[in-house]
Amino acid sequence: MQLLKSFRLGRKSKKxxxxxxxxxxxxxxxLSYxxxxALTHFSSPGHVGxxxxxxxxxxxxxxxxxxxxxxxxxxxxxxxxxxxxxPAQHHVSTGTVLLFPGNGxxxxxxxxxxxxVFHRLGYDTLLIDxxxxxxxxxxxxxxxxREAKDVALALSYAQHSNLQRPFVLYGVSMGSAAILKAIAHEKINPDAVILELPFARLLDAVRSRLRAIRVPTFPMAEMLVFWGSIQHRFNGFTHNPVTYAKQVRCPALLLHGKLDKWTTVAEINQIFQNLNGSKELTIFPNTGHSLLVTVDKEHWQRSVDQFLKGV
Known part of the structure:
Protein backbone atom coordinates (compact mmCIF):
# COMPACT_ATOMS: atom_id res chain seq x y z
CA MET A 1 0.00 0.00 0.00
CA GLN A 2 2.81 2.38 0.95
CA LEU A 3 4.64 1.45 -2.25
CA LEU A 4 1.55 2.28 -4.35
CA LYS A 5 1.20 5.61 -2.56
CA SER A 6 4.84 6.46 -3.22
CA PHE A 7 4.41 5.51 -6.88
CA ARG A 8 1.41 7.83 -7.26
CA LEU A 9 3.26 10.67 -5.53
CA GLY A 10 6.22 10.07 -7.84
CA ARG A 11 3.98 10.28 -10.91
CA LYS A 12 2.41 13.51 -9.64
CA SER A 13 5.86 14.99 -8.96
CA LYS A 14 7.05 14.13 -12.45
CA LYS A 15 3.89 15.56 -13.98
CA LEU A 31 9.82 36.65 -24.12
CA SER A 32 12.38 35.92 -26.84
CA TYR A 33 9.82 36.42 -29.61
CA ALA A 38 11.38 44.89 -30.35
CA LEU A 39 15.04 44.82 -31.37
CA THR A 40 14.32 44.64 -35.11
CA HIS A 41 11.35 47.01 -35.42
CA PHE A 42 11.19 50.79 -35.14
CA SER A 43 8.26 52.86 -33.95
CA SER A 44 7.65 56.32 -35.39
CA PRO A 45 7.55 59.39 -33.11
CA GLY A 46 4.10 59.88 -31.64
CA HIS A 47 3.06 56.29 -32.25
CA VAL A 48 2.75 53.78 -29.44
CA GLY A 49 4.09 50.37 -30.37
CA PRO A 87 30.04 67.18 -53.76
CA ALA A 88 33.73 67.58 -53.01
CA GLN A 89 35.21 70.98 -52.26
CA HIS A 90 35.18 73.20 -55.36
CA HIS A 91 33.52 70.23 -57.13
CA VAL A 92 36.96 68.73 -57.84
CA SER A 93 36.60 65.11 -56.76
CA THR A 94 39.25 62.57 -55.81
CA GLY A 95 36.64 59.79 -55.71
CA THR A 96 33.34 58.89 -54.05
CA VAL A 97 32.79 57.57 -50.54
CA LEU A 98 29.47 55.80 -49.83
CA LEU A 99 28.62 55.92 -46.12
CA PHE A 100 26.36 53.49 -44.23
CA PRO A 101 25.19 53.89 -40.59
CA GLY A 102 25.10 51.39 -37.75
CA ASN A 103 22.09 49.82 -36.06
CA GLY A 104 19.89 52.51 -34.56
CA VAL A 117 36.56 64.67 -43.03
CA PHE A 118 36.06 62.90 -46.37
CA HIS A 119 34.89 66.24 -47.81
CA ARG A 120 38.05 67.93 -46.55
CA LEU A 121 40.11 65.16 -48.18
CA GLY A 122 38.56 65.94 -51.56
CA TYR A 123 35.91 63.22 -51.92
CA ASP A 124 32.34 63.32 -53.10
CA THR A 125 30.18 61.57 -50.51
CA LEU A 126 26.89 59.70 -50.72
CA LEU A 127 25.22 59.20 -47.33
CA ILE A 128 22.63 56.40 -47.26
CA ASP A 129 19.77 55.62 -44.91
CA ARG A 146 18.88 42.64 -45.82
CA GLU A 147 20.99 45.80 -45.54
CA ALA A 148 23.65 44.08 -47.68
CA LYS A 149 21.22 44.41 -50.59
CA ASP A 150 20.91 48.13 -49.80
CA VAL A 151 24.70 48.43 -50.00
CA ALA A 152 24.76 46.68 -53.38
CA LEU A 153 21.91 48.87 -54.66
CA ALA A 154 23.64 52.07 -53.53
CA LEU A 155 26.93 51.09 -55.19
CA SER A 156 25.12 50.22 -58.42
CA TYR A 157 23.37 53.59 -58.27
CA ALA A 158 26.71 55.39 -57.85
CA GLN A 159 28.22 53.48 -60.76
CA HIS A 160 25.29 54.17 -63.09
CA SER A 161 25.23 57.84 -62.06
CA ASN A 162 28.81 58.18 -63.32
CA LEU A 163 30.11 59.38 -59.98
CA GLN A 164 33.86 59.68 -59.65
CA ARG A 165 35.93 56.57 -58.97
CA PRO A 166 37.43 55.10 -56.87
CA PHE A 167 34.33 53.97 -54.99
CA VAL A 168 35.08 53.59 -51.28
CA LEU A 169 32.50 52.01 -48.94
CA TYR A 170 32.51 53.18 -45.32
CA GLY A 171 30.36 51.53 -42.67
CA VAL A 172 29.83 51.92 -38.94
CA SER A 173 29.19 48.75 -36.90
CA MET A 174 26.17 47.11 -38.59
CA GLY A 175 26.99 49.15 -41.69
CA SER A 176 30.37 47.41 -41.83
CA ALA A 177 28.69 44.01 -41.46
CA ALA A 178 26.36 44.89 -44.35
CA ILE A 179 29.31 45.89 -46.54
CA LEU A 180 31.10 42.61 -45.83
CA LYS A 181 27.98 40.58 -46.58
CA ALA A 182 27.37 42.54 -49.78
CA ILE A 183 30.87 41.67 -50.98
CA ALA A 184 30.49 37.99 -50.05
CA HIS A 185 26.88 37.36 -51.13
CA GLU A 186 25.88 40.19 -53.47
CA LYS A 187 29.23 39.95 -55.32
CA ILE A 188 29.92 43.68 -55.37
CA ASN A 189 33.40 44.97 -56.18
CA PRO A 190 34.17 48.30 -54.51
CA ASP A 191 37.60 49.84 -54.97
CA ALA A 192 38.21 49.96 -51.20
CA VAL A 193 36.38 49.56 -47.89
CA ILE A 194 36.68 51.26 -44.50
CA LEU A 195 35.15 49.08 -41.79
CA GLU A 196 34.57 50.75 -38.44
CA LEU A 197 33.58 48.71 -35.35
CA PRO A 198 32.22 45.60 -37.12
CA PHE A 199 30.96 42.63 -35.11
CA ALA A 200 32.34 39.18 -35.92
CA ARG A 201 29.27 36.97 -35.44
CA LEU A 202 25.66 37.97 -34.83
CA LEU A 203 25.16 35.37 -32.09
CA ASP A 204 28.24 36.59 -30.22
CA ALA A 205 27.09 40.20 -30.61
CA VAL A 206 23.74 39.30 -29.03
CA ARG A 207 25.53 37.45 -26.22
CA SER A 208 27.72 40.46 -25.44
CA ARG A 209 24.70 42.72 -25.19
CA LEU A 210 22.91 40.33 -22.85
CA ARG A 211 26.01 40.13 -20.65
CA ALA A 212 26.07 43.93 -20.48
CA ILE A 213 22.60 43.95 -18.88
CA ARG A 214 23.41 40.86 -16.76
CA VAL A 215 21.02 38.47 -18.49
CA PRO A 216 22.18 34.83 -18.86
CA THR A 217 23.32 34.38 -22.44
CA PHE A 218 22.17 30.76 -22.73
CA PRO A 219 19.61 30.04 -23.99
CA MET A 220 18.37 33.62 -24.44
CA ALA A 221 20.88 34.61 -27.13
CA GLU A 222 20.09 31.53 -29.21
CA MET A 223 16.35 32.08 -28.79
CA LEU A 224 16.54 35.76 -29.76
CA VAL A 225 18.50 34.92 -32.92
CA PHE A 226 16.10 32.04 -33.69
CA TRP A 227 12.94 34.15 -33.38
CA GLY A 228 14.50 37.08 -35.21
CA SER A 229 15.35 34.68 -38.03
CA ILE A 230 11.77 33.36 -38.14
CA GLN A 231 10.25 36.83 -38.15
CA HIS A 232 12.45 38.14 -40.97
CA ARG A 233 13.05 34.90 -42.90
CA PHE A 234 16.82 34.68 -42.62
CA ASN A 235 19.33 32.48 -40.83
CA GLY A 236 20.91 34.70 -38.18
CA PHE A 237 23.16 31.88 -36.99
CA THR A 238 25.15 32.14 -40.24
CA HIS A 239 25.35 35.95 -40.22
CA ASN A 240 29.09 36.10 -39.52
CA PRO A 241 31.10 39.04 -40.92
CA VAL A 242 34.29 37.25 -39.88
CA THR A 243 33.45 34.65 -42.55
CA TYR A 244 32.35 37.20 -45.15
CA ALA A 245 35.75 38.89 -44.76
CA LYS A 246 37.39 36.00 -46.63
CA GLN A 247 35.81 37.27 -49.84
CA VAL A 248 37.30 40.78 -49.53
CA ARG A 249 40.12 41.30 -52.01
CA CYS A 250 40.09 45.07 -52.34
CA PRO A 251 42.13 47.35 -50.02
CA ALA A 252 40.58 47.46 -46.55
CA LEU A 253 41.02 49.65 -43.49
CA LEU A 254 39.71 48.24 -40.20
CA LEU A 255 39.05 50.69 -37.34
CA HIS A 256 38.31 49.55 -33.79
CA GLY A 257 38.11 50.83 -30.23
CA LYS A 258 40.21 48.73 -27.86
CA LEU A 259 37.67 49.10 -25.03
CA ASP A 260 34.71 48.00 -27.17
CA LYS A 261 32.53 45.80 -24.94
CA TRP A 262 30.54 44.43 -27.88
CA THR A 263 33.43 43.11 -30.00
CA THR A 264 36.80 42.03 -28.62
CA VAL A 265 40.18 42.88 -30.12
CA ALA A 266 40.66 39.12 -30.67
CA GLU A 267 37.51 39.04 -32.85
CA ILE A 268 38.68 42.10 -34.77
CA ASN A 269 42.01 40.37 -35.38
CA GLN A 270 40.12 37.36 -36.78
CA ILE A 271 38.30 39.61 -39.24
CA PHE A 272 41.57 41.33 -40.14
CA GLN A 273 43.36 38.02 -40.75
CA ASN A 274 40.56 36.86 -43.07
CA LEU A 275 40.77 39.92 -45.33
CA ASN A 276 42.61 38.89 -48.50
CA GLY A 277 43.56 42.21 -50.08
CA SER A 278 46.00 44.85 -48.88
CA LYS A 279 44.85 45.83 -45.41
CA GLU A 280 45.48 48.10 -42.45
CA LEU A 281 44.28 47.89 -38.85
CA THR A 282 44.02 50.92 -36.57
CA ILE A 283 43.14 50.46 -32.90
CA PHE A 284 41.98 53.44 -30.84
CA PRO A 285 43.35 52.60 -27.37
CA ASN A 286 41.15 54.74 -25.12
CA THR A 287 37.64 54.22 -26.43
CA GLY A 288 34.99 51.57 -26.95
CA HIS A 289 32.00 51.28 -29.28
CA SER A 290 31.79 54.96 -30.18
CA LEU A 291 31.89 56.84 -33.46
CA LEU A 292 35.68 57.02 -33.61
CA VAL A 293 35.99 60.27 -35.55
CA THR A 294 34.23 62.02 -32.66
CA VAL A 295 36.63 60.52 -30.11
CA ASP A 296 39.99 61.27 -31.75
CA LYS A 297 39.45 63.21 -34.95
CA GLU A 298 43.13 63.75 -35.74
CA HIS A 299 44.04 60.05 -35.33
CA TRP A 300 40.99 59.02 -37.37
CA GLN A 301 41.78 61.46 -40.17
CA ARG A 302 45.45 60.45 -40.32
CA SER A 303 44.53 56.76 -40.57
CA VAL A 304 41.91 57.36 -43.25
CA ASP A 305 44.05 59.80 -45.27
CA GLN A 306 47.05 57.48 -45.27
CA PHE A 307 44.89 54.55 -46.34
CA LEU A 308 43.12 56.43 -49.14
CA LYS A 309 46.42 57.62 -50.60
CA GLY A 310 47.17 53.97 -51.41
CA VAL A 311 43.83 53.26 -53.09
Whole structure:
Protein backbone atom coordinates (compact mmCIF):
# COMPACT_ATOMS: atom_id res chain seq x y z
CA MET A 1 0.00 0.00 0.00
CA GLN A 2 2.81 2.38 0.95
CA LEU A 3 4.64 1.45 -2.25
CA LEU A 4 1.55 2.28 -4.35
CA LYS A 5 1.20 5.61 -2.56
CA SER A 6 4.84 6.46 -3.22
CA PHE A 7 4.41 5.51 -6.88
CA ARG A 8 1.41 7.83 -7.26
CA LEU A 9 3.26 10.67 -5.53
CA GLY A 10 6.22 10.07 -7.84
CA ARG A 11 3.98 10.28 -10.91
CA LYS A 12 2.41 13.51 -9.64
CA SER A 13 5.86 14.99 -8.96
CA LYS A 14 7.05 14.13 -12.45
CA LYS A 15 3.89 15.56 -13.98
CA UNK A 16 4.27 18.75 -11.98
CA UNK A 17 7.96 18.96 -12.97
CA UNK A 18 7.15 18.65 -16.67
CA UNK A 19 4.38 21.23 -16.31
CA UNK A 20 6.83 23.66 -14.74
CA UNK A 21 9.37 22.96 -17.50
CA UNK A 22 6.71 23.57 -20.17
CA UNK A 23 5.59 26.83 -18.58
CA UNK A 24 9.21 28.06 -18.37
CA UNK A 25 9.83 26.97 -21.97
CA UNK A 26 6.76 28.80 -23.26
CA UNK A 27 7.57 31.87 -21.18
CA UNK A 28 11.14 32.08 -22.47
CA UNK A 29 10.00 31.61 -26.06
CA UNK A 30 7.33 34.27 -25.71
CA LEU A 31 9.82 36.65 -24.12
CA SER A 32 12.38 35.92 -26.84
CA TYR A 33 9.82 36.42 -29.61
CA UNK A 34 8.82 39.82 -28.23
CA UNK A 35 12.47 40.72 -27.59
CA UNK A 36 13.50 39.87 -31.15
CA UNK A 37 10.55 41.86 -32.49
CA ALA A 38 11.38 44.89 -30.35
CA LEU A 39 15.04 44.82 -31.37
CA THR A 40 14.32 44.64 -35.11
CA HIS A 41 11.35 47.01 -35.42
CA PHE A 42 11.19 50.79 -35.14
CA SER A 43 8.26 52.86 -33.95
CA SER A 44 7.65 56.32 -35.39
CA PRO A 45 7.55 59.39 -33.11
CA GLY A 46 4.10 59.88 -31.64
CA HIS A 47 3.06 56.29 -32.25
CA VAL A 48 2.75 53.78 -29.44
CA GLY A 49 4.09 50.37 -30.37
CA UNK A 50 6.61 47.67 -29.64
CA UNK A 51 9.99 48.60 -31.05
CA UNK A 52 12.92 50.98 -30.82
CA UNK A 53 12.43 54.69 -31.56
CA UNK A 54 12.88 55.22 -35.30
CA UNK A 55 16.39 56.60 -35.98
CA UNK A 56 16.03 60.10 -37.32
CA UNK A 57 17.44 63.56 -36.81
CA UNK A 58 16.63 67.10 -37.81
CA UNK A 59 20.29 67.80 -38.64
CA UNK A 60 21.19 68.54 -42.23
CA UNK A 61 24.53 68.81 -44.06
CA UNK A 62 23.90 72.54 -44.40
CA UNK A 63 24.08 72.76 -40.60
CA UNK A 64 27.80 71.99 -40.86
CA UNK A 65 28.38 74.13 -43.93
CA UNK A 66 28.03 71.48 -46.65
CA UNK A 67 25.89 71.83 -49.77
CA UNK A 68 23.92 68.73 -50.62
CA UNK A 69 21.27 67.18 -52.84
CA UNK A 70 18.61 64.81 -51.49
CA UNK A 71 18.06 61.82 -53.77
CA UNK A 72 16.01 58.64 -53.64
CA UNK A 73 17.14 55.25 -54.85
CA UNK A 74 14.09 53.22 -55.85
CA UNK A 75 14.01 49.60 -54.65
CA UNK A 76 10.56 48.82 -56.05
CA UNK A 77 7.20 50.60 -56.35
CA UNK A 78 6.80 50.94 -52.57
CA UNK A 79 10.34 50.95 -51.16
CA UNK A 80 13.25 53.36 -51.44
CA UNK A 81 16.51 54.51 -49.88
CA UNK A 82 17.01 58.20 -49.20
CA UNK A 83 20.49 59.60 -49.75
CA UNK A 84 22.35 62.86 -49.49
CA UNK A 85 24.93 63.59 -52.17
CA UNK A 86 27.58 66.07 -51.06
CA PRO A 87 30.04 67.18 -53.76
CA ALA A 88 33.73 67.58 -53.01
CA GLN A 89 35.21 70.98 -52.26
CA HIS A 90 35.18 73.20 -55.36
CA HIS A 91 33.52 70.23 -57.13
CA VAL A 92 36.96 68.73 -57.84
CA SER A 93 36.60 65.11 -56.76
CA THR A 94 39.25 62.57 -55.81
CA GLY A 95 36.64 59.79 -55.71
CA THR A 96 33.34 58.89 -54.05
CA VAL A 97 32.79 57.57 -50.54
CA LEU A 98 29.47 55.80 -49.83
CA LEU A 99 28.62 55.92 -46.12
CA PHE A 100 26.36 53.49 -44.23
CA PRO A 101 25.19 53.89 -40.59
CA GLY A 102 25.10 51.39 -37.75
CA ASN A 103 22.09 49.82 -36.06
CA GLY A 104 19.89 52.51 -34.56
CA UNK A 105 21.63 55.17 -36.64
CA UNK A 106 20.83 57.24 -39.70
CA UNK A 107 22.73 59.38 -42.16
CA UNK A 108 21.94 62.47 -40.11
CA UNK A 109 22.76 60.90 -36.76
CA UNK A 110 26.01 59.06 -37.51
CA UNK A 111 27.41 59.99 -40.90
CA UNK A 112 27.84 63.77 -40.93
CA UNK A 113 30.98 63.76 -38.75
CA UNK A 114 33.00 61.36 -40.96
CA UNK A 115 31.57 63.01 -44.07
CA UNK A 116 33.12 66.32 -43.06
CA VAL A 117 36.56 64.67 -43.03
CA PHE A 118 36.06 62.90 -46.37
CA HIS A 119 34.89 66.24 -47.81
CA ARG A 120 38.05 67.93 -46.55
CA LEU A 121 40.11 65.16 -48.18
CA GLY A 122 38.56 65.94 -51.56
CA TYR A 123 35.91 63.22 -51.92
CA ASP A 124 32.34 63.32 -53.10
CA THR A 125 30.18 61.57 -50.51
CA LEU A 126 26.89 59.70 -50.72
CA LEU A 127 25.22 59.20 -47.33
CA ILE A 128 22.63 56.40 -47.26
CA ASP A 129 19.77 55.62 -44.91
CA UNK A 130 19.14 51.88 -44.77
CA UNK A 131 15.54 50.71 -45.08
CA UNK A 132 13.70 51.30 -41.84
CA UNK A 133 15.66 54.36 -40.70
CA UNK A 134 15.90 58.07 -41.42
CA UNK A 135 13.82 59.03 -44.45
CA UNK A 136 13.98 55.65 -46.19
CA UNK A 137 10.93 53.40 -46.41
CA UNK A 138 10.05 50.64 -43.95
CA UNK A 139 10.28 50.21 -40.19
CA UNK A 140 12.52 47.18 -39.62
CA UNK A 141 16.19 46.26 -39.43
CA UNK A 142 17.82 42.89 -40.07
CA UNK A 143 21.15 43.78 -38.48
CA UNK A 144 23.11 43.80 -41.72
CA UNK A 145 21.47 40.93 -43.61
CA ARG A 146 18.88 42.64 -45.82
CA GLU A 147 20.99 45.80 -45.54
CA ALA A 148 23.65 44.08 -47.68
CA LYS A 149 21.22 44.41 -50.59
CA ASP A 150 20.91 48.13 -49.80
CA VAL A 151 24.70 48.43 -50.00
CA ALA A 152 24.76 46.68 -53.38
CA LEU A 153 21.91 48.87 -54.66
CA ALA A 154 23.64 52.07 -53.53
CA LEU A 155 26.93 51.09 -55.19
CA SER A 156 25.12 50.22 -58.42
CA TYR A 157 23.37 53.59 -58.27
CA ALA A 158 26.71 55.39 -57.85
CA GLN A 159 28.22 53.48 -60.76
CA HIS A 160 25.29 54.17 -63.09
CA SER A 161 25.23 57.84 -62.06
CA ASN A 162 28.81 58.18 -63.32
CA LEU A 163 30.11 59.38 -59.98
CA GLN A 164 33.86 59.68 -59.65
CA ARG A 165 35.93 56.57 -58.97
CA PRO A 166 37.43 55.10 -56.87
CA PHE A 167 34.33 53.97 -54.99
CA VAL A 168 35.08 53.59 -51.28
CA LEU A 169 32.50 52.01 -48.94
CA TYR A 170 32.51 53.18 -45.32
CA GLY A 171 30.36 51.53 -42.67
CA VAL A 172 29.83 51.92 -38.94
CA SER A 173 29.19 48.75 -36.90
CA MET A 174 26.17 47.11 -38.59
CA GLY A 175 26.99 49.15 -41.69
CA SER A 176 30.37 47.41 -41.83
CA ALA A 177 28.69 44.01 -41.46
CA ALA A 178 26.36 44.89 -44.35
CA ILE A 179 29.31 45.89 -46.54
CA LEU A 180 31.10 42.61 -45.83
CA LYS A 181 27.98 40.58 -46.58
CA ALA A 182 27.37 42.54 -49.78
CA ILE A 183 30.87 41.67 -50.98
CA ALA A 184 30.49 37.99 -50.05
CA HIS A 185 26.88 37.36 -51.13
CA GLU A 186 25.88 40.19 -53.47
CA LYS A 187 29.23 39.95 -55.32
CA ILE A 188 29.92 43.68 -55.37
CA ASN A 189 33.40 44.97 -56.18
CA PRO A 190 34.17 48.30 -54.51
CA ASP A 191 37.60 49.84 -54.97
CA ALA A 192 38.21 49.96 -51.20
CA VAL A 193 36.38 49.56 -47.89
CA ILE A 194 36.68 51.26 -44.50
CA LEU A 195 35.15 49.08 -41.79
CA GLU A 196 34.57 50.75 -38.44
CA LEU A 197 33.58 48.71 -35.35
CA PRO A 198 32.22 45.60 -37.12
CA PHE A 199 30.96 42.63 -35.11
CA ALA A 200 32.34 39.18 -35.92
CA ARG A 201 29.27 36.97 -35.44
CA LEU A 202 25.66 37.97 -34.83
CA LEU A 203 25.16 35.37 -32.09
CA ASP A 204 28.24 36.59 -30.22
CA ALA A 205 27.09 40.20 -30.61
CA VAL A 206 23.74 39.30 -29.03
CA ARG A 207 25.53 37.45 -26.22
CA SER A 208 27.72 40.46 -25.44
CA ARG A 209 24.70 42.72 -25.19
CA LEU A 210 22.91 40.33 -22.85
CA ARG A 211 26.01 40.13 -20.65
CA ALA A 212 26.07 43.93 -20.48
CA ILE A 213 22.60 43.95 -18.88
CA ARG A 214 23.41 40.86 -16.76
CA VAL A 215 21.02 38.47 -18.49
CA PRO A 216 22.18 34.83 -18.86
CA THR A 217 23.32 34.38 -22.44
CA PHE A 218 22.17 30.76 -22.73
CA PRO A 219 19.61 30.04 -23.99
CA MET A 220 18.37 33.62 -24.44
CA ALA A 221 20.88 34.61 -27.13
CA GLU A 222 20.09 31.53 -29.21
CA MET A 223 16.35 32.08 -28.79
CA LEU A 224 16.54 35.76 -29.76
CA VAL A 225 18.50 34.92 -32.92
CA PHE A 226 16.10 32.04 -33.69
CA TRP A 227 12.94 34.15 -33.38
CA GLY A 228 14.50 37.08 -35.21
CA SER A 229 15.35 34.68 -38.03
CA ILE A 230 11.77 33.36 -38.14
CA GLN A 231 10.25 36.83 -38.15
CA HIS A 232 12.45 38.14 -40.97
CA ARG A 233 13.05 34.90 -42.90
CA PHE A 234 16.82 34.68 -42.62
CA ASN A 235 19.33 32.48 -40.83
CA GLY A 236 20.91 34.70 -38.18
CA PHE A 237 23.16 31.88 -36.99
CA THR A 238 25.15 32.14 -40.24
CA HIS A 239 25.35 35.95 -40.22
CA ASN A 240 29.09 36.10 -39.52
CA PRO A 241 31.10 39.04 -40.92
CA VAL A 242 34.29 37.25 -39.88
CA THR A 243 33.45 34.65 -42.55
CA TYR A 244 32.35 37.20 -45.15
CA ALA A 245 35.75 38.89 -44.76
CA LYS A 246 37.39 36.00 -46.63
CA GLN A 247 35.81 37.27 -49.84
CA VAL A 248 37.30 40.78 -49.53
CA ARG A 249 40.12 41.30 -52.01
CA CYS A 250 40.09 45.07 -52.34
CA PRO A 251 42.13 47.35 -50.02
CA ALA A 252 40.58 47.46 -46.55
CA LEU A 253 41.02 49.65 -43.49
CA LEU A 254 39.71 48.24 -40.20
CA LEU A 255 39.05 50.69 -37.34
CA HIS A 256 38.31 49.55 -33.79
CA GLY A 257 38.11 50.83 -30.23
CA LYS A 258 40.21 48.73 -27.86
CA LEU A 259 37.67 49.10 -25.03
CA ASP A 260 34.71 48.00 -27.17
CA LYS A 261 32.53 45.80 -24.94
CA TRP A 262 30.54 44.43 -27.88
CA THR A 263 33.43 43.11 -30.00
CA THR A 264 36.80 42.03 -28.62
CA VAL A 265 40.18 42.88 -30.12
CA ALA A 266 40.66 39.12 -30.67
CA GLU A 267 37.51 39.04 -32.85
CA ILE A 268 38.68 42.10 -34.77
CA ASN A 269 42.01 40.37 -35.38
CA GLN A 270 40.12 37.36 -36.78
CA ILE A 271 38.30 39.61 -39.24
CA PHE A 272 41.57 41.33 -40.14
CA GLN A 273 43.36 38.02 -40.75
CA ASN A 274 40.56 36.86 -43.07
CA LEU A 275 40.77 39.92 -45.33
CA ASN A 276 42.61 38.89 -48.50
CA GLY A 277 43.56 42.21 -50.08
CA SER A 278 46.00 44.85 -48.88
CA LYS A 279 44.85 45.83 -45.41
CA GLU A 280 45.48 48.10 -42.45
CA LEU A 281 44.28 47.89 -38.85
CA THR A 282 44.02 50.92 -36.57
CA ILE A 283 43.14 50.46 -32.90
CA PHE A 284 41.98 53.44 -30.84
CA PRO A 285 43.35 52.60 -27.37
CA ASN A 286 41.15 54.74 -25.12
CA THR A 287 37.64 54.22 -26.43
CA GLY A 288 34.99 51.57 -26.95
CA HIS A 289 32.00 51.28 -29.28
CA SER A 290 31.79 54.96 -30.18
CA LEU A 291 31.89 56.84 -33.46
CA LEU A 292 35.68 57.02 -33.61
CA VAL A 293 35.99 60.27 -35.55
CA THR A 294 34.23 62.02 -32.66
CA VAL A 295 36.63 60.52 -30.11
CA ASP A 296 39.99 61.27 -31.75
CA LYS A 297 39.45 63.21 -34.95
CA GLU A 298 43.13 63.75 -35.74
CA HIS A 299 44.04 60.05 -35.33
CA TRP A 300 40.99 59.02 -37.37
CA GLN A 301 41.78 61.46 -40.17
CA ARG A 302 45.45 60.45 -40.32
CA SER A 303 44.53 56.76 -40.57
CA VAL A 304 41.91 57.36 -43.25
CA ASP A 305 44.05 59.80 -45.27
CA GLN A 306 47.05 57.48 -45.27
CA PHE A 307 44.89 54.55 -46.34
CA LEU A 308 43.12 56.43 -49.14
CA LYS A 309 46.42 57.62 -50.60
CA GLY A 310 47.17 53.97 -51.41
CA VAL A 311 43.83 53.26 -53.09
Missing amino acids: RFFQVVMVVFLFLNG LGAY LGLPRPNSSRLPSDIGLEYVTQRISINQTEWLETWFI GSKAKQLLAPTK FRGVGASSGNTTTLGI
